[in-house]
Amino acid sequence: MECPKCSKPLETIEFGASIRVMRCTGCSGLFCKWQTLQQLRDEWLADTVLDKGSAVMGAMHNEMQDIRCPECGTTMDRVKDQQQKHITLDSCANCDGVFLDAGELTDMKSLTLMDHVRRLLALLGK
Numbered sequence: 001m002e003c004p005k006c007s008k009p010l011e012t013i014e015f016g017a018s019i020r021v022m023r024c025t026g027c028s029g030l031f032c033k034w035q036t037l038q039q040l041r042d043e044w045l046a047d048t049v050l051d052k053g054s055a056v057m058g059a060m061h062n063e064m065q066d067i068r069c070p071e072c073g074t075t076m077d078r079v080k081d082q083q084q085k086h087i088t089l090d091s092c093a094n095c096d097g098v099f100l101d102a103g104e105l106t107d108m109k110s111l112t113l114m115d116h117v118r119r120l121l122a123l124l125g126k
Contacts, residue, residue, distance in 0.1 A: 005067060006061070
């Protein structure tokens, strides 16, 4: 498989006993299934071990649109992360894959005080 952002090869990276992701050998973007992404959010140090790329480069790649899923070739949708709306991910509706640009996993796992306030306000508003 090749990276949908920079066309470099994706390599399999294992974390812990049951987590496998594909990481780009060029831009260090990550490709996995949505279920795996949830596991990564819950795993301690997953971001430190897996998210090796430049967040600045990842932010530039995040602007790319109409990218193709590295697994099935379908055009991926741009979706806002449900927990942190400032993060935009590339999601494949066909195979349930998700691509994270370098730095996005670290950002997801770094909840700020404002993120907690937003979540509390959302709960109170329901």
